[in-house]
Amino acid sequence: MxxxxxxxxxxxxxxxxxxxxxxxxxxxxxxxxxxxxxxxxxxxxxxxxxxxxxxxxxxxxxxxxxxxxxxxxxxxxxxxxxxxxxxxxxxxxxxxxxxxxxxxxxxxxxxxxxxxxxxxxxxxxxxxxxxxxxxxxxxxxxxFDTACNVVIECVDRIRDTAESHNRLFLVEVMGRDSGFIGLRAGVASGAVDVIFPEEENPMIDLFAELERGASNNKTNRIILVSEGNKMGSIQEIAAAVKERYPQWESKITILGHLQRGGSxxxxxxxxxxxxxxxxxxxxxxxxxxxxxxxxxxxxxxxxxxxxxxxxxxxxxxxxxxxxxxxx
Amino acid sequence: MxxxxxxxxxxxxxxxxxxxxxxxxxxxxxxxxxxxxxxxxxxxxxxxxxxxxxxxxxxxxxxxxxxxxxxxxxxxxxxxxxxxxxxxxxxxxxxxxxxxxxxxxxxxxxxxxxxxxxxxxxxxxxxxxxxxxxxxxxxxxxxFDTACNVVIECVDRIRDTAESHNRLFLVEVMGRDSGFIGLRAGVASGAVDVIFPEEENPMIDLFAELERGASNNKTNRIILVSEGNKMGSIQEIAAAVKERYPQWESKITILGHLQRGGSxxxxxxxxxxxxxxxxxxxxxxxxxxxxxxxxxxxxxxxxxxxxxxxxxxxxxxxxxxxxxxxx
Amino acid sequence: MxxxxxxxxxxxxxxxxxxxxxxxxxxxxxxxxxxxxxxxxxxxxxxxxxxxxxxxxxxxxxxxxxxxxxxxxxxxxxxxxxxxxxxxxxxxxxxxxxxxxxxxxxxxxxxxxxxxxxxxxxxxxxxxxxxxxxxxxxxxxxxFDTACNVVIECVDRIRDTAESHNRLFLVEVMGRDSGFIGLRAGVASGAVDVIFPEEENPMIDLFAELERGASNNKTNRIILVSEGNKMGSIQEIAAAVKERYPQWESKITILGHLQRGGSxxxxxxxxxxxxxxxxxxxxxxxxxxxxxxxxxxxxxxxxxxxxxxxxxxxxxxxxxxxxxxxx
Amino acid sequence: MxxxxxxxxxxxxxxxxxxxxxxxxxxxxxxxxxxxxxxxxxxxxxxxxxxxxxxxxxxxxxxxxxxxxxxxxxxxxxxxxxxxxxxxxxxxxxxxxxxxxxxxxxxxxxxxxxxxxxxxxxxxxxxxxxxxxxxxxxxxxxxFDTACNVVIECVDRIRDTAESHNRLFLVEVMGRDSGFIGLRAGVASGAVDVIFPEEENPMIDLFAELERGASNNKTNRIILVSEGNKMGSIQEIAAAVKERYPQWESKITILGHLQRGGSxxxxxxxxxxxxxxxxxxxxxxxxxxxxxxxxxxxxxxxxxxxxxxxxxxxxxxxxxxxxxxxx
Structure with missing residues (x-):
């Protein structure tokens, strides 16, 4: 016993x-x-x-x-x-x-x-x-639920800024091995794409989205980037976009430990x-x-x-x- | 077809x-x-x-x-x-x-x-x-999830106030027919009691809690009150407490339509x-x-x-x- | 020295x-x-x-x-x-x-x-x-600044609810002796009227506002009510409105100690x-x-x-x- | 006329x-x-x-x-x-x-x-x-007031994370030409140092602070970095710290357009x-x-x-x- x-x-x-x-x-x-x-x-x-x-x-x-x-x-x-x-x-x-x-x-x-x-x-x-x-x-x-809510609050704020055309907001979120935060917060924040670790060729979706964006013109777009994605750092992703679509300007936000904190x-x-x-x-x-x-x-x-x-x-x-x- | x-x-x-x-x-x-x-x-x-x-x-x-x-x-x-x-x-x-x-x-x-x-x-x-x-x-x-989060944010703020002893904070939350918001937000906000519609004798728990409070002295206590409870309005509950335990002072918050709103x-x-x-x-x-x-x-x-x-x-x-x- | x-x-x-x-x-x-x-x-x-x-x-x-x-x-x-x-x-x-x-x-x-x-x-x-x-x-x-911000966050949430016509949202705010919170938060939250202690005849403005509201029809209106106003409790104000304008329905929120709390x-x-x-x-x-x-x-x-x-x-x-x- | x-x-x-x-x-x-x-x-x-x-x-x-x-x-x-x-x-x-x-x-x-x-x-x-x-x-x-409040809310969240010693949290805030946001939000968020554009030798304060940190051991430290500072990008600052104090690990957050947004x-x-x-x-x-x-x-x-x-x-x-x- x-x-x-x-x-x-x-x-x-x-x-x-x-x-x-x-x-x-x-x-x-x-x-x-x-x-x-x-x-x-x-x-x-x-x-x-x-x-x-x-x-x-x-x-x-x-x-x-x-x-x-x-x-x-x-x-x-x-x-x-x-x-x-x-x-x-x-x-x-x-x-x-x-x-x-x-x-x-x-x-x-x-x-x-x-x-x-x-x-x-x-x-x-x-x-x-x-x-x-x-x-x-x-x-x-x-x-997990708190982290996702922190991310969407941040993206809500980024979305408010209304100034320019052909602007990508790249937002790095946590997730070294998986896209849980990225995908869930992505759906909830109206991101047009999420680049997450489980994807083999993450840029395919992103470029397709930008092609589509090019046709309907004039919009800011939010992309969430999980840390552990296979494409590389958020700066590298911004550079890859710039090279292929020079007209798209990327603005970077790195949420970092912000996501661990808060009530x-x-x-x-x-x-x-x-x-x-x-x-x-x-x-x-x-x-x-x-x-x-x-x-x-x-x-x-x-x-x-x-x-x-x-x-x-x-x-x-x-x-x-x-x-x-x-x- | x-x-x-x-x-x-x-x-x-x-x-x-x-x-x-x-x-x-x-x-x-x-x-x-x-x-x-x-x-x-x-x-x-x-x-x-x-x-x-x-x-x-x-x-x-x-x-x-x-x-x-x-x-x-x-x-x-x-x-x-x-x-x-x-x-x-x-x-x-x-x-x-x-x-x-x-x-x-x-x-x-x-x-x-x-x-x-x-x-x-x-x-x-x-x-x-x-x-x-x-x-x-x-x-x-x-x-539902948003309403519960609004309630706990409000209760968190109420809890910060630290001034007095033997003080009850009664917080009215929505729920004409059921205690879903009350109970969930109650657990999440550290309420000591929730008075909700499904209870037949809601005051029993509350009085028991106050007896217990009397013995370990000196604490503010949060009570959530669902609108549709069987005891009556939040003012009536405050009065019933006052009658039985004159030393307990009740402070009332009515969240009202606040709970329907927000992102x-x-x-x-x-x-x-x-x-x-x-x-x-x-x-x-x-x-x-x-x-x-x-x-x-x-x-x-x-x-x-x-x-x-x-x-x-x-x-x-x-x-x-x-x-x-x-x- | x-x-x-x-x-x-x-x-x-x-x-x-x-x-x-x-x-x-x-x-x-x-x-x-x-x-x-x-x-x-x-x-x-x-x-x-x-x-x-x-x-x-x-x-x-x-x-x-x-x-x-x-x-x-x-x-x-x-x-x-x-x-x-x-x-x-x-x-x-x-x-x-x-x-x-x-x-x-x-x-x-x-x-x-x-x-x-x-x-x-x-x-x-x-x-x-x-x-x-x-x-x-x-x-x-x-x-003071925090209290005002808490009030406007709450009113923002109340304002989101969009359901009905001829609806008054009465929100009680702190201020036993003065209308500082009421007036500042009133301007910042788009209230149509604030009932505050320094006013001798607080209902004049409110009734004038409701007359005006009656003519342009169909809107929810926010009224802030300071505790220490000369008209009486928020319930009494709701009753006075009901008596004079039976078509206006009042919804009451009492912020209470919520205003003292928070970061x-x-x-x-x-x-x-x-x-x-x-x-x-x-x-x-x-x-x-x-x-x-x-x-x-x-x-x-x-x-x-x-x-x-x-x-x-x-x-x-x-x-x-x-x-x-x-x- | x-x-x-x-x-x-x-x-x-x-x-x-x-x-x-x-x-x-x-x-x-x-x-x-x-x-x-x-x-x-x-x-x-x-x-x-x-x-x-x-x-x-x-x-x-x-x-x-x-x-x-x-x-x-x-x-x-x-x-x-x-x-x-x-x-x-x-x-x-x-x-x-x-x-x-x-x-x-x-x-x-x-x-x-x-x-x-x-x-x-x-x-x-x-x-x-x-x-x-x-x-x-x-x-x-x-x-300006909103931007400062966004920054301190974010830093509050970062501060909650409690895990490690000798950890610097570097947070990049807006301010191409001036340290208004940095300094005000820095005081309000308990930063130990702010690196802002008006400073000629921004690293002096930071290194002094780290020396002091080394002696009283074991604390996380928050540093705000204005975009337009004379030291360089936040990554370069992290690298300069690493070179001089290998024991300090830097975590980077870039708030970016987050600061423009929100209610x-x-x-x-x-x-x-x-x-x-x-x-x-x-x-x-x-x-x-x-x-x-x-x-x-x-x-x-x-x-x-x-x-x-x-x-x-x-x-x-x-x-x-x-x-x-x-x-």
Whole structure:
């Protein structure tokens, strides 16, 4: 029989995402609700190794529901990739009497958790926290909805400027490996094209669009460019356009870390709250070593191993919709 | 065999909702994409009776994707409830050569459409446009996500004020028949209680919460109050609290039509865009007399009759989450 | 010769206002910049009496520049109005070695400061922190610009709703004694009328506007209503309209504490930062017992006595502009 | 005696700025208020040459008060720099019976207006519309306050991300010739340094700040970079930092046209409304060939020639404040 859980640790790791604080709050309050102590581990796995651990209670997480970032900080730890690092982490957990961990992060976070769990038979559950939405086992990750809303607000503002003809607004959005933010925000902001990592020949669509633009004249056009696209940097794309269509002037906006920040949307706060409660309840129900998500509006559990191996699939239907609407 | 469709009308009816413009844009552009003409009918069914009909094209719907309200206006029409009214509406459609209609609205809109469709064997499809989320056949209605985000932004601002002890902030939100906005925004804004229409004895939870508040002292508390709750007006609730707990001071905010307005969120724009395209494609595929929604991220179709009769079910799990987190 | 100042306290008192945190941050960092210690006094004068005093440094005020409310909390203290209360306050300051105080608040705050300064010959300077803008000695108070922007954002959202004719949107805004928020936000949000405290017969304009509205038909109209107007509550105004013009339907929004909250605007942050630095520099320059403001973009100093006695004058030119533009 | 004015044209020219629509609305409604006809000239001077002129009325400018951009579009016209171009423009005005013009724009706009006014003795008044605030004769230009608020909202979001140490966030803001946006937004967003065009050796401050950062360790730092600074592009600045301090990692955000867009702030709407009314009233009072501004909260008039020759002076006091607060 599983050992009873009395104290639970929570950490955030990897790139931060809006809604992580809402998840931390939910973990702490749900933990207390069930009579458990909850400890915050600061600066992710590195902080676990360095013993940066503080007990949290309802009051510690007051007023964080609507704050971007993560009060627990985050980090990427090379040391946790070593056996020695993980051993020190385990000893710190032992010293605090922590029986279980809730991890909030992405694939790297879950990978670290999987090794740790195997080595020390330690109860862990993971919550998907990343703006990129590139995790399997959940329809949406914590932070994705906020990031998309930040992008469309920015593009709305760019669109207001009305001055000139034959002007391209190229807007770089996050997405090293996938076009989730690009495509969703593209549909929602009326972009005429999105250049995203999954495309083999991204310039074909763009040039076709510009040809079409040339015929109906006189319009500003918005193009979203995911970081990880196969064509190259946004400056290179601007140069390629200039070379082929000298009459088109490109204006560049790079949103950068803007997309990570800001107050989480309603959807991200609700998602994070549900998952935070589920993390505690699933640990108390005896679940171990799984990523928790919401699929078709129901809680869903996927073993870390499978979550890491699988890849979230981009819905190409959105690209079809975008093309139909980009008149 | 069904008559070929060459011209399609679109109208918005009932209370307006953010995202209706995004839906209109999608209907117009998808219609044009498939080589069909699209006509905008202004002021809902009443405008149909009064022949307020104009052809729309890609340019007419430029720049509306991010605007609240509806460029087609909306209305509630008594005349359309009569046979004579509907007959005049039909004649106007005939005169313009309009073969099919896309209706954007709620239950009343679909009811009118159902009668009209039966009487004149006229191709119609309906899109769920209401901030209340109280329609069957779809997980979310167009406008709901925006309304919830407006509410939480407002509550975030209220929460910043830090001055006093034993202070209740009562915030009235929309929802004549259901607590969708109240509960979702309540979880997302850290309300300690939501008073919503489905509750039989709404004051029990509130008084329990205040008792608990009395013991841990010194905090401002946020309570959301849905319009249609069984306890009465927000002023009456404030009075009932005052009578029982004289030490609690209530501050009232009434959000009112604020919740209908503003730029739609990413989720509402994507939902409206997908549904607008689906409205055209389903009509061209021969579908008739159905409300289109998205269920578990897939398009879903429900005959008007069933959509009207059914009721969207409030997820009481959210109330459970709210109580756990309201420490 | 004045005693050298080595330690400075800072407190916020009265109703809180966005930008108070920016002012606290500036006081702390400017104090440290000049080699002085700075102490935060929590919960205003009451906290001073109850010895709620903590030293602050650059790190304590990190990340508060953009937060609404006040990290020092605020209160209204009856006890500070008594000689005994002020004596205890003085003793606490002595015990901490605090040589001077920066007060952030409104008229009540300055009044308390004036008595205190006279009784104990204690160096004090005051910063105008209130959303109401009703203080003499400064063009704008800290928080006013943010409050006005919150109001116009809300009205923008209300305006989007497009459904009906002969509809009045009555929006209650803050202003118990003056129409500063009402008039400024009224011009900026396209209100057709503002009902504000300085008006003797507020309904004359409103009825005239409705007569005019009756003739050009079919429009929604926005009316801002300051709390302290001479006509009565917003519900009473709605009733008076209903009685005289039964065809006009009134929709009520009460913004309430929403107006106090939210992230301060650029103008409020810059104002607060300049005044916070000036508070420290003026104390070190030997100034005492004055409210600091910005008049015509220059720092201005006014003795508390005069600041309390004078009244900020509402610029009625804004009302003239509003009437011209309310077509 | 001056010819009576019966019809007034209005145009926007140069880079667009939030609040231009509010100014257009005020010109139109104030014109109508005084019984004059008002004509909108589309696409600036180029549209004047090409006779793109339409009469506007109260209804034409309904709903634009809160919209970014300019409904009249804008352009930069080479042709208007020629005598022939201006002659065609004059003929078009004659043909429409337009007696006077209100110009909304920057220095280039006023220069064109000055030539035009001299050649044809044509009544003109100018309103300062540019986000850059680099015009003489007014404390603030229409659009500047909004641009600054957009920048600080973006920086607030960037600041939320909490992940790493020794990280510089470099944010490029507008300002080809001056640091108005950079400095004001820098103070308001807690930047530790602003690199702006008026600085001769911009890297000195930055390196000093980084040295200081090195000692107190572990913080993210925000640096605003005005486009027109003497150090070079934001990428070059990042490279120079990297070379000297390899441990500092720079993250780049380029706000670009984002800063031109979005709904104008309360301050910009009030400024634009006051100036729009003043443009009409000053023309009817017989004023000619002047830029209208607001100085110390009073209307101020400056002949175009002087407005063009003078340069708005950057308030270096803001840089001093920024340094004190950048702890």
């Amino acid at each position: 599983a050992k009873e859980i009395n104290s639970i640790g929570v950490l955030t790791s990897g790139g931060d995402a809006p809604g992580m604080n809402a998840a931390i709050r939910a973990v702490v309050r749900a933990g207390n609700h069930y009579g458990k102590r909850v400890f915050g581990i600061y600066e992710g796995y590195q902080g676990l190794i360095e013993n940066q651990i503080l007990e949290l209670n309802a009051r510690s997480v007051k007023g964080i529901l609507n704050r971007g970032g993560t009060i627990l900080k985050s980090s990427r730890s090379e040391e946790f990739k070593t056996k020695e690092g993980r051993k020190r982490a385990y000893e710190n957990l032992q010293a605090h009497g922590i029986d279980a961990l809730v991890l909030i992060g992405g694939n790297g976070t879950f990978t670290g958790g999987m090794y740790f769990s195997e080595e020390f038979d330690f109860p862990l559950m993971g919550l998907p926290g990343t703006i990129d939405n590139d995790l399997a086992g959940t329809d949406f990750t914590i932070g 989480p949307t309603c959807t991200d706060r609700v998602l994070a709250s549900r998952l935070g409660v589920a993390a505690i309840e699933s640990l108390l129900d005896g679940r171990r070593g799984e990523a928790i998500g919401i699929v078709n509006n129901q809680l869903a559990y996927m073993p870390f191993e499978e979550a890491i191996r699988s890849k979230a699939k981009l819905d190409m239907e959105l690209n079809r919709i975008l093309k139909i609407l980009a008149s | 069904a008559k070929e469709i060459n011209s399609i009308g679109v109208l918005t009816s009932g209370g307006d909702a953010p995202g209706m413009n995004a839906a209109i844009r999608a209907v117009v552009r998808a219609g044009n994409h498939y080589g069909k003409r699209v006509f905008g009918i202004y002021e809902g069914y009443q405008g149909l009776i009064e022949n307020q009909i104009l052809e729309l094209n890609a340019r007419s719907v430029k720049g509306i994707l991010n605007r609240g309200g509806t460029i087609l206006k909306s209305s509630r029409s008594e005349e359309f409830k009569t046979k004579e009214g509907r007959k005049r509406a039909y004649e106007n459609l005939q005169a313009h050569g309009i073969d099919a209609l896309v209706l954007i609205g709620g239950n009343g809109t679909f009811t009118g459409g159902m009668y009209f469709s039966e009487e004149f064997d006229f191709p119609l499809m309906g899109l769920p446009g209401t901030i209340d989320n109280d329609l069957a056949g779809t997980d979310f209605t167009i406008g 739609p969120t990413c989720t509402d724009r994507v939902l409206a865009s997908r549904l607008g395209v689906a409205a055209i494609e389903s009509l061209l595929d021969g579908r008739r007399g159905e409300a289109i929604g998205i269920v578990n991220n897939q398009l879903a179709y429900m005959p008007f009759e069933e959509a009207i009769r059914s009721k969207a079910k409030l997820d009481m799990e959210l109330n459970r989450i709210l109580k756990i987190l309201a420490s | 004045a005693k050298e100042i080595n330690s400075i306290g800072v407190l916020t008192s009265g109703g809180d206002a966005p930008g108070m945190n920016a002012a606290i941050r500036a006081v702390v960092r400017a104090g440290n910049h000049y080699g002085k210690r700075v102490f935060g006094i929590y919960e205003g004068y009451q906290g001073l009496i109850e010895n709620q005093i903590l030293e602050l440094n650059a790190r304590s005020v990190k990340g508060i520049l953009n937060r609404g409310g006040t990290i020092l909390k605020s209160s209204r203290s009856e006890e500070f109005k008594t000689k005994e209360g002020r004596k205890r306050a003085y003793e606490n300051l002595q015990a901490h070695g605090i040589d001077a105080l920066v007060l952030i608040g409104g008229n009540g705050t300055f009044t308390g400061g004036m008595y205190f300064s006279e009784e104990f010959d204690f160096p004090l300077m005051g910063l105008p922190g209130t959303i109401d803008n009703d203080l003499a000695g400064t063009d704008f108070t800290i928080g 301060p605007t650029c103008t409020d942050r810059v104002l607060a930062s300049r005044l916070g630095v000036a508070a420290i520099e003026s104390l070190l320059d030997g100034r005492r017992g004055e409210a600091i403001g910005i008049v015509n973009n220059q720092l201005a100093y006014m003795p508390f006595e005069e600041a309390i006695r004078s009244k900020a004058k509402l610029d009625m030119e804004l009302n003239r502009i509003l009437k011209i533009l309310a077509s | 001056a010819k009576e004015i019966n019809s007034i044209g209005v145009l926007t020219s140069g880079g667009d700025a939030p609040g231009m629509n509010a100014a257009i609305r005020a010109v139109v409604r104030a014109g109508n208020h005084y019984g004059k006809r008002v004509f909108g000239i589309y696409e600036g001077y180029q549209g004047l040459i090409e006779n793109q002129i339409l009469e506007l009325n109260a209804r034409s400018v309904k709903g634009i008060l809160n919209r970014g951009g300019t409904i009249l579009k804008s352009s930069r016209s080479e042709e208007f720099k020629t005598k022939e171009g201006r002659k065609r423009a004059y003929e078009n005005l004659q043909a429409h019976g337009i007696d006077a013009l209100v110009l909304i724009g920057g220095n280039g706009t006023f220069t064109g207006g000055m030539y035009f006014s001299e050649e044809f003795d044509f009544p003109l008044m100018g309103l300062p519309g540019t986000i850059d605030n680099d015009l003489a004769g007014t404390d603030f230009t229409i659009g 104008p702030t309360c301050t910009d709407r009030v400024l634009a409304s006051r100036l729009g009314v003043a443009a009409i009233e000053s023309l009817l009072d017989g004023r000619r060939g002047e830029a209208i501004g607001i100085v110390n909260n009073q209307l101020a008039y400056m002949p175009f020639e002087e407005a063009i020759r003078s340069k708005a002076k950057l308030d270096m006091e803001l840089n001093r404040i920024l340094k004190i607060l950048a702890s």
